[in-house]
Amino acid sequence: MNLLLLFISAAIVNNFVLTYFLGICPFVGVSKRVSSAVSMGLAVMFVMTITAAVTWLIYHLLLVPYQIEILEYVSFILVIASLVQLVEMFIKKVSKPLYDTLGIFLPLITTNCAILGLALFSVLREYSFIESLVFGIGAGAGFTLALVIMAGIREELELSNIPKPFRGAGITMIVAGSLALAFMGFAGLISM
Amino acid sequence: MDINTLIIAIASMGGLGLLFSAGLSLAEKKFYVEEDPRIEKILNELPGANCGGCGYPGCAKFAEVVVAGEAEINGCPVSDDEARKAIGEILGVDVDSGEKQIARLMCQGGNYETAKKAEYAGIKSCLGASYFGGGEKMCEYACLGFGECVEACTFDAMYMSENGLPVILDDKCTGCGKCAEVCPQDIIEMHPESHKLFVFCKNLDGAKNARKVCIKACIACGICVRNVEEGEMEMKDNLAIVNYDIYGKEAKLPTDKCPTGCLAIIGKPIVDEPAEKVEA
Structure with missing residues (x-):
């Protein structure tokens, strides 16, 4: 039950993109088509989940016993960068069109603050291994959710008559802000 | 911090790095994509x-x-x-390699040659000046002289002369066309390297006005057109134009016929020193 609440908390109430404003770059960059938004979301979710697991192991089995917690940033970034490379190779092998669609945003997952944020949060909140794994999946699901909602709205926007000054980046920012406002409605639903 | 921590830190991070790189190189083999x-x-x-x-x-x-x-x-x-x-x-194909293109500045109206209509104190950019009254020179077709083209050149093939005109170094110019693209006046043109004779002016004003704004402007007198074979050059909108297709590549025209020196051969300036400075 606790884990389910944790999942919902990470995915919706404390959504990484819309509540913490982490990972805004791909949120705006890869949210033009729902299909590519889903793939981007899944790629981030994969990286997040594995990152959560591996960083937990590294932190609790290596950094804490040897009292070198100071190196958590370095080691976490190392994990994330390697994982992103792996995902990149995998996607390039499996689907070249998808690889081209994601473009620069795929290697940019490396520097996506949402992922480092996730690793640091789970250290800060002293999650157990299972908890941080669930936290990772939840955060990834939340990221995917935000991206897909945004992409859905932007697909509709393309067909609608937007006042000239708002076209392009302007309306995207307004939509992102409104979405964040909407997600604030969940605040206080679960306090974790 | 004792030396042990240092060793542990180096060993652990090095070990992690090695581990991940080994994993990645294995994955690279597994997910290798054959590229052409x-x-x-x-x-x-x-x-x-x-x-x-x-x-x-x-x-x-x-x-x-x-x-x-x-x-x-x-x-x-x-x-x-x-x-x-x-x-x-x-x-495995034959290439019809096009001739090397070189950027040419179609204006000789530097600070000395052209009359000024005002002091421009806006932002120091050609584009900015072109929006705001067309810069400080009387000639509305002239080089604005803020060197946006020089900044755009990635091959160090251009510099601004003291006279306020960009100079193109033929041997460094690669013909990428970046400078021509950024020029708001469209006075930088790409020409094949073998073209030597040019009308270095874009002024479309009539004789009187052109004369007033710049001593090196084309005043549409038509002397050049009368001195070449039919069709090699023509007058269009008060500006002499060289038809390279008919004219051929050699610069054979005696350019000293041109009264203002706007018609010139690359590398051979005919009118070195202008006789007098124009006053606005």
Whole structure:
């Protein structure tokens, strides 16, 4: 039950993109088509989940016993960068069109603050291994959710008559802000 | 912090790095994607400046589209004949290598030659000046002189002269066309290297006005047109134009016939010192 609440908390109430404003770059960059938004979301979710697991192991089995917690940033970034490379190779092998669609945003997952944020949060909140794994999946699901909602709205926007000054980046920012406002409605639903 | 911590830190991070790199290199083997080996070869022949002159986001992308057959082999304006031939050999096709293009400034109206209509104190950019009253020179077709083209040049082939005009160094110019693109006055043109004779002016005003704004303006007197064979040159909108197709490549016209010196041969300035400075 606790884990389910944790999942919902990470995915919706404390959504990484819309509540913490982490990972805004791909949120705006890869949210033009729902299909590519889903793939981007899944790629981030994969990286997040594995990152959560591996960083937990590294932190609790290596950094804490040897009292070198100071190196958590370095080691976490190392994990994330390697994982992103792996995902990149995998996607390039499996689907070249998808690889081209994601473009620069795929290697940019490396520097996506949402992922480092996730690793640091789970250290800060002293999650157990299972908890941080669930936290990772939840955060990834939340990221995917935000991206897909945004992409859905932007697909509709393309067909609608937007006042000239708002076209392009302007309306995207307004939509992102409104979405964040909407997600604030969940605040206080679960306090974790 | 004792030395042990240091050793542990180095060992643990080094170990992690090694572990991940080993994992990645294994994965690389497993997920290896066969790329056309010709892409790599062509990339080696390209200049590697990633200037974007071809219209693609970089040399790598250009190599890719050339192999895919979506771009011409001589689509890279920077590469020389040798490189194009090499690329042609890689792809197994003959290349009709276009002649090397060089940027030419079609204006001789420097600070000395042109009259000023006002002091321009706006932002120091050609584009800015072109929006705001067309800069400080009387001639509305003249070079604005803020050197946006020099900034755009990625090959150090241009500099601003003391007279406030950009100078193009032929041997360094690769013909990528960046400068011509950024010039808001459209007075930088790309011409084949063999073209030597030019009308270095874009002023479309009549004789009286052109004379007033710049001592090197084309005043549409038509002397040049009368001195060449039929069709080699023509007057159009108060400006002499060289028809290179008919005129051929040799610069044979006696340019000293031109009263203002706007018609000139590259490398041979006919009118060295202007007789007098124009006053506005």
